[in-house]
Amino acid sequence: MNTTPDLAQQRFNMIEQQIRPWNVYDPEIRELLGTMRRENYVPPKHRALAFFDMEIPLGDGSVPGQVMLAPRVEARILQDLKVRKNESVLEIGTGSGFMAALLASRANRVLSLEIDPALAQNAAEALSRNDVDNVEVLHADGAEPLPGGPVFDVIVLSGSVAQVPQNLLGSLTMGGRLAAIVGDESMMRMQIITRVDEKRWTTVEPWDTAAPRLLNFPEPSRFRF
16 A cells, blocks of 8 residues: 655645744745645655755765755745845855746746756756746856846845855845855854845844855854964
């Protein structure tokens, strides 16, 4: 007798047992997570883990920290950013492409940067297979200055950094929002930073979480005596 829950049941359980309890109150976000096929972005060898409350490994293991974020973290980021249909989004750390797909469902267009060429190719192919046509995936180092100084309404760092990169704050439009998991392994918090005007930004830290580091972003010096 097969007692393994079907995909629809697993998806339902993910929403009710992981996402809803994490204060994801927006019914549109929960509905989106209930219809978008997360399993289509998970590497085949880990597909059985698609709906688990965990980070799913990506790549071949040669580069540490390449993961797909836990479903509750993806959902909460999407909710807290309040992405609108007329907005442009920059994501740093494409990974599997699933977060880019979620963002694309709410935004006008998404540019997603991935430092690992194999992950970038896999994500682009997954997005294409799932008919997501408003995401551009580029093989690029998101820690480098953005070429030509483009500006975005929303910037998402799909991984953690020691501190928010100041150059990215300047790439926000007025009223634009940046989401980043900031801090050290023992204590990280989600920061949502909103640009008020040319010289002012506001920051809220609505929840604690943890995530692997994005590559090549600066780490502060630590002196020990």
